[in-house]
Amino acid sequence: MNQDRYAQGLLKLKEIDGEAGEQVIESLKDIAPDLGRYVIEFGFGDIYSRPGLDLKSRELATVAALTALGNAQPQLKVHIHGALNVGCTREEVVEVIIQMAVYAGFPVALNGISAAKAVFTEQDNKE
Amino acid sequence: MNQDRYAQGLLKLKEIDGEAGEQVIESLKDIAPDLGRYVIEFGFGDIYSRPGLDLKSRELATVAALTALGNAQPQLKVHIHGALNVGCTREEVVEVIIQMAVYAGFPVALNGISAAKAVFTEQDNKE
Amino acid sequence: MNQDRYAQGLLKLKEIDGEAGEQVIESLKDIAPDLGRYVIEFGFGDIYSRPGLDLKSRELATVAALTALGNAQPQLKVHIHGALNVGCTREEVVEVIIQMAVYAGFPVALNGISAAKAVFTEQDNKE
Amino acid sequence: MNQDRYAQGLLKLKEIDGEAGEQVIESLKDIAPDLGRYVIEFGFGDIYSRPGLDLKSRELATVAALTALGNAQPQLKVHIHGALNVGCTREEVVEVIIQMAVYAGFPVALNGISAAKAVFTEQDNKE
Amino acid sequence: MNQDRYAQGLLKLKEIDGEAGEQVIESLKDIAPDLGRYVIEFGFGDIYSRPGLDLKSRELATVAALTALGNAQPQLKVHIHGALNVGCTREEVVEVIIQMAVYAGFPVALNGISAAKAVFTEQDNKE
Amino acid sequence: MNQDRYAQGLLKLKEIDGEAGEQVIESLKDIAPDLGRYVIEFGFGDIYSRPGLDLKSRELATVAALTALGNAQPQLKVHIHGALNVGCTREEVVEVIIQMAVYAGFPVALNGISAAKAVFTEQDNKE
Numbered sequence: 022m023n024q025d026r027y028a029q030g031l032l033k034l035k036e037i038d039g040e041a042g043e044q045v046i047e048s049l050k051d052i053a054p055d056l057g058r059y060v061i062e063f064g065f066g067d068i069y070s071r072p073g074l075d076l077k078s079r080e081l082a083t084v085a086a087l088t089a090l091g092n093a094q095p096q097l098k099v100h101i102h103g104a105l106n107v108g109c110t111r112e113e114v115v116e117v118i119i120q121m122a123v124y125a126g127f128p129v130a131l132n133g134i135s136a137a138k139a140v141f142t143e144q145d146n147k148e
Numbered sequence: 149m150n151q152d153r154y155a156q157g158l159l160k161l162k163e164i165d166g167e168a169g170e171q172v173i174e175s176l177k178d179i180a181p182d183l184g185r186y187v188i189e190f191g192f193g194d195i196y197s198r199p200g201l202d203l204k205s206r207e208l209a210t211v212a213a214l215t216a217l218g219n220a221q222p223q224l225k226v227h228i229h230g231a232l233n234v235g236c237t238r239e240e241v242v243e244v245i246i247q248m249a250v251y252a253g254f255p256v257a258l259n260g261i262s263a264a265k266a267v268f269t270e271q272d273n274k275e
Numbered sequence: 276m277n278q279d280r281y282a283q284g285l286l287k288l289k290e291i292d293g294e295a296g297e298q299v300i301e302s303l304k305d306i307a308p309d310l311g312r313y314v315i316e317f318g319f320g321d322i323y324s325r326p327g328l329d330l331k332s333r334e335l336a337t338v339a340a341l342t343a344l345g346n347a348q349p350q351l352k353v354h355i356h357g358a359l360n361v362g363c364t365r366e367e368v369v370e371v372i373i374q375m376a377v378y379a380g381f382p383v384a385l386n387g388i389s390a391a392k393a394v395f396t397e398q399d400n401k402e
Numbered sequence: 403m404n405q406d407r408y409a410q411g412l413l414k415l416k417e418i419d420g421e422a423g424e425q426v427i428e429s430l431k432d433i434a435p436d437l438g439r440y441v442i443e444f445g446f447g448d449i450y451s452r453p454g455l456d457l458k459s460r461e462l463a464t465v466a467a468l469t470a471l472g473n474a475q476p477q478l479k480v481h482i483h484g485a486l487n488v489g490c491t492r493e494e495v496v497e498v499i500i501q502m503a504v505y506a507g508f509p510v511a512l513n514g515i516s517a518a519k520a521v522f523t524e525q526d527n528k529e
Numbered sequence: 530m531n532q533d534r535y536a537q538g539l540l541k542l543k544e545i546d547g548e549a550g551e552q553v554i555e556s557l558k559d560i561a562p563d564l565g566r567y568v569i570e571f572g573f574g575d576i577y578s579r580p581g582l583d584l585k586s587r588e589l590a591t592v593a594a595l596t597a598l599g600n601a602q603p604q605l606k607v608h609i610h611g612a613l614n615v616g617c618t619r620e621e622v623v624e625v626i627i628q629m630a631v632y633a634g635f636p637v638a639l640n641g642i643s644a645a646k647a648v649f650t651e652q653d654n655k656e
Numbered sequence: 657m658n659q660d661r662y663a664q665g666l667l668k669l670k671e672i673d674g675e676a677g678e679q680v681i682e683s684l685k686d687i688a689p690d691l692g693r694y695v696i697e698f699g700f701g702d703i704y705s706r707p708g709l710d711l712k713s714r715e716l717a718t719v720a721a722l723t724a725l726g727n728a729q730p731q732l733k734v735h736i737h738g739a740l741n742v743g744c745t746r747e748e749v750v751e752v753i754i755q756m757a758v759y760a761g762f763p764v765a766l767n768g769i770s771a772a773k774a775v776f777t778e779q780d781n782k783e
Contacts, residue, residue, distance in 0.1 A: 045766065052776070053769045055325075056754050060762055063317050064250045071309075074208075074243035081205055082212035082244045086251045089213035089507075091600035092726035093763035096251075116201035117209045119564050123191045124213045124220075125507040126470075127568055128601035131553065134561045141560070172512065179522070180515045182579075183500050187508055190571050198563075216761075218346035219472035220509035246310050253724075253760040254314055255347035258299065261307045268306070318758045328751035332716055335709075336752045339717035340724035340759045343634075345473035350759075370709035371717045373437050377699045378721045378731075379634040380597075381441055382474035385426065388434045395433070436706075444698050445631045452690075455589075455624035462586055463593035463625045467632045470594035474632075497582035498590045504572045505594045505604075599727035627691050635695055636728035639680065642688045649687070 027058065030066030037069065037076065037103040045099065080104035085117050088133035089125035097133065101140045111141060154185065157193025164196065164203065164230040172226065207231035208244050215245050215260035216252035224260065228267045238268060281312065284320025291323065291330065291357040299353065334358035335371050342372050342387035343379035351387065355394045365395060408439065411447025418450060418457065418484040426480065461485035466498050469514035470506035478514065482521045492522060535566065538574025545577065545584065545611040553607065588612035589625050596626050596641035597633035605641065609648045619649060662693065665701025672704065672711065672738045680734065715739035716752050723753050723768035724760035732768065736775045746776060 034042045049057035069079060080103050087097040104114050114137055122130035161169045176184035196206060207230050214224040231241050241264055249257035288296045303311035323333060334357050341351040358368050368391055376384035415423045430438035450460060461484050468478040485495050499514035542550045557565035577587060588611050595605040612622050622645055630638035669677045684692035704714060715738050722732040739749050749772055757765035 048773075049766075049769060052773050053750050053754055056757065056762075056765060056769060059317070059321060059754075059757065060766075063313070063321070064762060067313060067317075068247055068250050071243060071246075073239045074247075078205060078208055078240070078244070079247060081201075081209055082247060083251060085209035085212045086216035086248060087763065090216055090252060090726075090761075090763075091598075093251075093761075093767065096763040096766065112200045113205070115561050116198060117205070119198075119561055119567075120195055120201075120206060120209060121213060121507075122564065122567065123195055123508055124210060124223075125217060126503075126505045126598075126601075127564075127572060128505060128595065128598075128604040130564060131557075131568075131604065132601065134557060134564060138556075138560050175519075176512075176515060179519050180496050180500055183503065183508075183511060183515060186500075186503065186571070186575060187512075190567070190575075191508060194567060194571070214509065217472075217507075217509075218344075220507075220513065223509040223512065242307050246307055246313075249310065249313065249761075251761045251763060253344075253347075253756075254310075254318060254758055255341065255344075255350040257310060258303075258314075258350065259347065261303060261310060265302075265306050322755055322758055325751060325754075327747045328716075328755075332713060332748070332752070333755060335713055336716055336720035336755060337759060339720045340756060343721035343725055344760060345471075347759075366708045367713070369434050370706060371713070373434055373440075373706075374703055374709075374714060374717060375634075375721060376437065376440065377635055377703050378718060378728075379725060380471075380474075380630075380632045381437075381445060382468065382471075382477035382632060384437060385430075385441075385477065386474065388430060388437060392429075392433050440698070440702060444694070444702075448694060448698070449628055449631050452624060452627075454620045455628075459586060459589055459621070459625070460628060462582075462590055463628060464632060466590035466593045467597035467629060471597055471633060477632075493581045494586070497579060498586070500579075501576055501582075501587060501590060502594060504576050505591060505601075506598060599725075623688050627688055627694075630691065630694065634725075634728075635691075635699060636722065636725075636731040638691060639684075639695075639731065640728065642684060642691060646683075646687050 026062045026066035028066075029070055030061035030064070033065040033069045034061055037065070037080065037107055038099055039102065039106055041099045041102050076107040077104070077109050080107050080109060081113065081117050084114060084133075085121060088118050088121045088129055088136075091125065091129035091132060094132070094136055097136045098140050101137050105140075105144070111137075153189045153193035155193075156197055157188035157191070160192040160196045161188055164192070164207065164234055165226055166229065166233055168226045168229050203234040204231070204236050207234050207236060208240065211241060211260075212244050212248060215248045215256055215263075218252065218256035218259060221259070221263055224263045225267050228264050232267075232271070238264075280316045280320035282320075283324055284315035284318070287319040287323045288315055291319070291334065291361055292353055293356065293360055295353045295356050330361040331358070331363050334361050334363060335367065338368060338387075339371050339375060342375045342383055342390075345379065345383035345386060348386065348390055351390045352394050355391050359394075359398070365391075407443045407447035409447075410451055411442035411445070414446040414450045415442055418446070418461065418488055419480055420483065420487055422480045422483050457488040458485070458490050461488050461490060462494065462498050465495060465514075466502060469499050469502045469510055469517075472506065472510035472513060475513070475517055478517045479521050482518050486521075486525070492518075534570045534574035536574075537578055538569035538572070541573040541577045542569055545573070545588065545615055546607055547610065547614055549607045549610050584615040585612070585617050588615050588617060589621065592622060592641075593625050593629060596629045596637055596644075599633065599637035599640060602640070602644055605644045606648050609645050613648075613652075619645075661697045661701035663701075664705055665696035665699070668700040668704045669696055672700070672715065672742055673734055674737065674741055676734045676737050711742040712739070712744050715742050715744060716748065719749060719768075720752050720756060723756045723764055723771075726760065726764035726767060729767070729771055732771045733775050736772050740775075740779070746772075 046057040118133035245260035300311040372387035427438040503511035626641035681692040753768035
């Protein structure tokens with residue numbers, strides 16, 4: 022059954038984060054492979070696979086939280102990618118980040134916008 | 149024109165937070181009325197009035213951020229009310245809070261659920 | 276197999292947190308039972324059941340983190356209980372909390388000591 | 403010489419925080435008296451006794467930081483008292499707290515104002 | 530009237546942050562120009578233009594808060610510049626940062642000093 | 657007597673952090689030498705020299721707290737070194753960091769593992 026959680030989580034991870042997500046798991050391989058497994062099993066197999074909230078809302082909520090916390094820029098970038106992958110527009114991502122100025126202050130909002138800019142630029146350069 | 153921002157913000161505040169929002173503003177009257185004015189003008193007149201993201205997504209993003217920060221329980225309760233007011237279901241609110249366990253840990257998620265429970269109970273008792 | 280994670284986690288939860296832990300799970304029953312299940316399966320079944328670090332060190336690390344974060348007093352109290360349950364002395368708990376003054380400032384250390392005082396007093400009154 | 407740091411710190415503590423400061427130290431007596439001693443020796447003997455910044459600026463900086471962190475309401479109240487004791491006006495205290503809305507968001511600013519309101523009311527009732 | 534808030538805010542921004550502030554606004558132009566406008570209108574037009582607290586105290590309070598939060602190094606550097614621009618001495622800036630060791634721990638104080646060192650060095654190299 | 661605190665603290669600093677600790681103190685020399693002195697006197701002379709908790713537990717608690725706070729990567733690396741210096745195994749360090757996913761979320765745990773990876777690699781390259 023954990024097999025199922027893992028398989029289910031891996032599918033969700035690929036659906037949401039694409040390559041960026043797999044790189045995170047890959048980077049943990051030598052030092053803490055179980056942490057990568059938990060990301061897949063718990064984060065994606067258990068949580069992101071839950072009904073009751075659509076993936077777009079889930080990703081916007083994550084972008085909101087990571088922007089507000091302000092101490093997880095690499096993960097914020099992964100989830101900005103993720104938000105776009107599941108159908109959010111760039112405008113929606115930017116709106117959520119701007120809104121965080123109200124709840125967590127302008128500095129984290131400004132740093133959130135920097136992260137978004139980096140992700141958008143990277144995408145534009147790929148095309 | 150600031151008149152407009154204030155009037156516009158007050159409408160939005162009432163639409164979203166209802167009575168709970170007005171009580172926050174009222175409680176600031178004697179000591180820091182301008183802070184209440186900024187909440188209305190900037191928070192609701194400028195930010196929540198922006199196009200580009202629907203109110204449901206905005207409120208879920210705020211519930212996510214306040215749960216993750218974990219240091220603003222009174223405001224979290226106001227916005228759980230707000231989320232329900234603009235059309236989120238209880239299930240969606242609970243889902244966003246549970247999801248925060250992944251990004252900010254179980255303790256803030258547990259405390260977020262306590263806040264939701266208090267809001268839901270209060271509503272049930274009113275009916 | 277998830278059955279195993281749950282059963283294993285419940286055993287660990289009881290070993291570490293005793294009644295206080297079960298009350299947390301109980302309080303989630305009506306509103307977010309799955310969050311309680313994840314606490315047991317992931318928190319206790321996956322993490323606390325890992326070899327590689329003894330339970331005393333795990334609990335002291337948790338007391339350290341919750342003191343430093345400073346936004347999770349109820350959970351801090353549960354884990355001060357937990358630390359004592361798995362064999363830490365009151366002195367060791369107090370030492371970890373004092374040490375946090377260096378890494379997260381005196382206010383969170385002072386509030387951590389208040390939490391410890393409440394737990395110790397509660398225990399003394401039970402005897 | 404530590405004798406000197408302690409004596410010097412105690413004088414500063416009394417000058418700044420008055421009774422409220424001594425109560426903090428008193429409350430630590432049974433459980434962590436050394437933490438109280440460090441507050442006096444390091445916090446007040448070493449830091450608040452430094453030249454290079456006047457006490458009013460030091461207290462306003464502390465009110466700013468504790469408001470922004472948002473996880474130390476009891477200490478914030480003690481230092482709002484302290485700020486008033488060393489010559490800050492109520493208006494200055496309120497201004498610093500309002501300003502935190504820009505840097506750490508409206509929720510912590512609103513909770514900071516609640517703390518100020520409680521301190522001001524307590525003082526008014528004493529007169 | 531918003532015109533006035535913007536014009537007033539821009540003047541304050543230039544007075545306080547000089548070039549560094551304008552670069553922040555400039556960097557937002559393509560992706561989130563409204564966030565830059567809010568920084569000017571709300572942050573500088575509304576808040577920094579308020580009477581009741583002098584600019585030196587405002588900047589020291591901001592340096593205190595950003596040091597304590599510890600998740601906004603670029604903004605901390607901008608405001609260390611700002612503090613010096615409005616008449617704070619290097620010694621006063623350093624004193625506020627050192628004091629944060631008491632309220633938010635040594636790591637954020639050490640990282641605040643790194644930021645100050647970078648700003649002071651940059652200034653020295655310009656001369 | 658402060659002489660003693662300093663001498664005692666310096667010994668502890670060398671025992672725990674080795675070169676990395678001395679570099680921190682050295683880097684403060686020109687700009688805030690007293691902050692370096694406080695790190696030694698208070699952090700290491702007062703706190704780490706206390707009986708009541710062994711050095712291994714102290715270092716694991718610090719790694720836990722710095723991972724959870726997530727805003728002090730340079731200090732986290734210094735204390736991962738420190739933990740290894742006082743006899744913790746790499747596995748124990750990794751376990752504490754993984755455990756933080758439960759209390760402060762996966763992003764800070766992932767960034768903690770990155771810090772550990774950097775420290776382990778640096779050590780391997782020295783040999």
